[in-house]
Amino acid sequence: MSARVQMLASALLALLLSGCAGSQQQSSNEALEAARSSFQAVRENSDVLRSAPKDVIRAGESLARADRLSSYWGSTDDVSHYAYLSLRYSEIAEQNSVLSLNQDRAAKLELDRQRLQLALREAKLLSVQEQSNWLEEQILSLTAGETERGLVMTLGDVLFDAGQAELKASANRTVLKLVQFLQLNPRRVVRIEGYSDSRGDKLENLKLSRARAQTVADVLVDLGVDTARIEVQGHGESFPVAENASARGRAQNRRVEIVFSDELGRLSSAR
Amino acid sequence: MINRFSCAALVVLSLTGCASDPAPTEQLRLSEQALAQAKAVGADEQVAELAMAEAKLLQAQAAMQRDAFKDARVLAEQAELDARLAEARVLTQKSQDQLDELNNRINRLRKQLGTL
Structure with missing residues (x-):
């Protein structure tokens, strides 16, 4: 009797622990791999490191956690979760880096634009002046000169x-x-x-x-x-x-x- | 006998598991804040990450209702980062639009200068 209960219990336990562990294991491995390669990319990008250091650090921390958990049994959900967080931090870091590069570029372009606008205004003014000078010459050529x-x-x-x-x-x-x-x-x-x-x-x-x-x-x-x-x-x-x-x-x-x-x-x- | 008890204990432990997690109230607040912030900069359902954040936050709130605190925390943490990514994407897109507009203006100015 007791042996039967024991067997039943261990069978239940095995079922619980393994569950659909095969496919879960695979998907958590994939998530971990994706998070790892994303983190690798942002860590090697000096623009990202400069403009979003905190998010890069958090991506690394979450990845380390997912890595650690992956060596434990029955923690595939947690591995997937921290891999997901790590991936998100990497993505956020990358977006923020693009944003900050865009802002720098926009500031430079705005200066360019102002410079060009000024140049255009001067050129237009000059052309009015030139036109005026030209006309004056034309008018002078039609006059008998200064009397x-x-x-x-x-x-x-x-x-x-x-x-x-x-x-x-x-x-x-x-x-x-x-x-x-x-x-x-x-x-x-x-x-x-x-x-x-x-x-x-x-x-x-x-x-x-x-x-x-x-x-x-x-x-x-x-x-x-x-x-x-x-x-x-x-x-x-x-x-x-x-x-x-x-x-x-x-x-x-x-x-x-x-x-x-x-x-x-x-x-x-x-x- | 000891073996049997430990087995039963293990089963019970693995069944209750997450019940020992504290209620992630603070995390839910953070997630709601991140979502509101993303919407404030103009993120809408068009941004995939925002839709994900909203769905996960709803699920997290539902999990809170039935005291599934671990589920609630996991979902809320993911919702927070989904929302933050949505916000970053919208801001980046805006800065890109601004760059395009500036480039357009500069091209127009150059063209005008060229014709003078």
């Missing part, structure tokens, strides 16, 4: 239809340059003066010369130049630049002149 009246630019008769005040399309480029120049030099103002030749009625000539000057002023205003910056005058046949005896001379006399102020807005006095 006692300041800078004077002449729009010739060819830019108008004969006897009419309308500007021809061919005047557009010159006028656009003028507008850009005035936009880039906001303190400069202009006086637009119309002139005619001496043929025909004197009063009619005065009216036409004034109308042509006004046309140019209107176009400038349409393109965004403030009216306050523009004066308009008609001079008729006064102040010829050539003799009125020849057709060529008369054509030269039919003109619109644009007188620029200096950079501070000081305009020479009107004729």
Whole structure:
């Protein structure tokens, strides 16, 4: 009787202890192996060691515990558990290391970005300045140069239809340059003066010369130049630049002149 | 006779086993904290480790209810590290996104500089 109980008890015990020990043993061995190789990797990575030393240490401690337990019977669950913890610590350490490398890199890139932004701003400023200089040269090339009246630019008769005040399309480029120049030099103002030749009625000539000057002023205003910056005058046949005896001379006399102020807005006095 | 007693004792011991573990109250608190922290930085169900942490924490709490303290501790310890890994992954991903964005901006700036 007692022998039978004893046998039963030992059978039960054996069953309990072995259980499904075969497959459990295998999975805990695999977990241990995975934890070991992960720990090996983080321990040899100096970036990880520098940025997450505590997690690396804990990964090592958990691994050591799993290792120790693996030599005991019936502790496969515990081995798996500590192997799992060790693996997690290694993974956390690795993530934290990537994070800290990313942060260092981001700080450097942010400096790069600021430097580039500054360079771009300077370059844009420079290009505005260059554009302005270029335009000024263009405008200067269209003017007769510095006279006692300041800078004077002449729009010739060819830019108008004969006897009419309308500007021809061919005047557009010159006028656009003028507008850009005035936009880039906001303190400069202009006086637009119309002139005619001496043929025909004197009063009619005065009216036409004034109308042509006004046309140019209107176009400038349409393109965004403030009216306050523009004066308009008609001079008729006064102040010829050539003799009125020849057709060529008369054509030269039919003109619109644009007188620029200096950079501070000081305009020479009107004729 | 002695043999028989020791066998019986062993059986009893292996059956009760973990009952002698203390209640892992502190560990559960830590695990809950880690989970809350992971969620606070923006981890959601998309992060596999967060889902694992939540499931294990629930199981740990259930184990506490039936006084299976060893199970509760094991599950809670794993849940804590799952949650911490989820948090680290989210933060790393965010820093990666930030790097990408910075690189984009720098490329745009370079392009603009090149066209001037």
